[in-house]
Amino acid sequence: MKHLAALILPVLLLGACSTGPAPSTAQAECEQEAQRDPDLQTLRDRYAFASPYFANQVNGELKEAIRQSVQKCMRARGLAPPGGVEAVKK
Numbered sequence: 407m408k409h410l411a412a413l414i415l416p417v418l419l420l421g422a423c424s425t426g427p428a429p430s431t432a433q434a435e436c437e438q439e440a441q442r443d444p445d446l447q448t449l450r451d452r453y454a455f456a457s458p459y460f461a462n463q464v465n466g467e468l469k470e471a472i473r474q475s476v477q478k479c480m481r482a483r484g485l486a487p488p489g490g491v492e493a494v495k496k
Contacts, residue, residue: 432480432483432485433476433480433485435479436475436476436479436480436483437472437476439475439479440472440475440476440479441472443471443475445471445475446468446471446472446475449467449468449471450468453467453468470495
């Protein structure tokens with residue numbers, strides 16, 4: 407019995423290390439589509455040579471643009487975005 411417990415315990419511990427549920431295929435496809443969004447590419451090109459002093463602002467704007475693009479794609483497919491609470495805008 408001790409040997410069985412010694413074999414099962416590591417498996418249970420590894421199971422507890424899960425990072426959460428895998429994204430749905432529709433969400434993963436929308437995230438990939440968002441990376442190819444021409445508006446997002448325009449934003450990246452505009453900030454390509456931005457000053458390092460504005461890095462936080464630029465990263466924030468890029469993340470917000472990606473999030474909006476993913477949500478637009480999910481709505482176009484008739485799927486609700488995950489969560490339910492609108493992100494805080496700074």
